[in-house]
Amino acid sequence: MASVQKLMTLFSKYGIDEKQRHEMIFAWTSGRTESAKDLHTLEIDDLIEKLESDFRYRTNVDAYTELEKKQKRSIVLTIATRTKIHDPSDWSKFNNFMLKSSVEKKALKDYELDELDDLIKQFRGLEANFKKSAKTAGTKAYFNSKGLPQINPN
Numbered sequence: 001m002a003s004v005q006k007l008m009t010l011f012s013k014y015g016i017d018e019k020q021r022h023e024m025i026f027a028w029t030s031g032r033t034e035s036a037k038d039l040h041t042l043e044i045d046d047l048i049e050k051l052e053s054d055f056r057y058r059t060n061v062d063a064y065t066e067l068e069k070k071q072k073r074s075i076v077l078t079i080a081t082r083t084k085i086h087d088p089s090d091w092s093k094f095n096n097f098m099l100k101s102s103v104e105k106k107a108l109k110d111y112e113l114d115e116l117d118d119l120i121k122q123f124r125g126l127e128a129n130f131k132k133s134a135k136t137a138g139t140k141a142y143f144n145s146k147g148l149p150q151i152n153p154n
Helices: 004-013 018-028 041-082 092-101 113-134 140-146
Strands: none
Touching: 004 041, 018 041, 041 092, 041 113, 113 140
16 A cells, blocks of 8 residues: 555656646546545555556666667777777777767767767778778778888888
8 A cells, every 4th residue: 555655756756747746646537636635545556556667667768778879889989999990098089089070079978879870880981991991001001900000101
């Protein structure tokens, strides 16, 4: 048996303001009341269960989205490492690249899920150009692919 206090705590926890709370209670009781104090015990129990299940669903969706973002960021970082844009011991070169040359010109952590697809496409293009350039002797990509230090042009 739940209490009105627990219901009010859930409303607060989930960011439901007073107007929304009254509308929700009004809809839940089919127009009988707008006040949580006038709810029957069974109505309170059912409403609490509904709020908690909705919150769990939103949390799971957010967790799935974060996992997918993490996987896509990993793809970007892997390609960046292969093309020598990213050095795992020094992030400054990669961060500067992201802010100046990436598709959205922002830090990797600030990319949304749909924007990461465009970023991956950009990095795959960079990798293709890197591989093509690595076949030509004397290019920066050639020296990087062979593990040789860059020759000073002077």
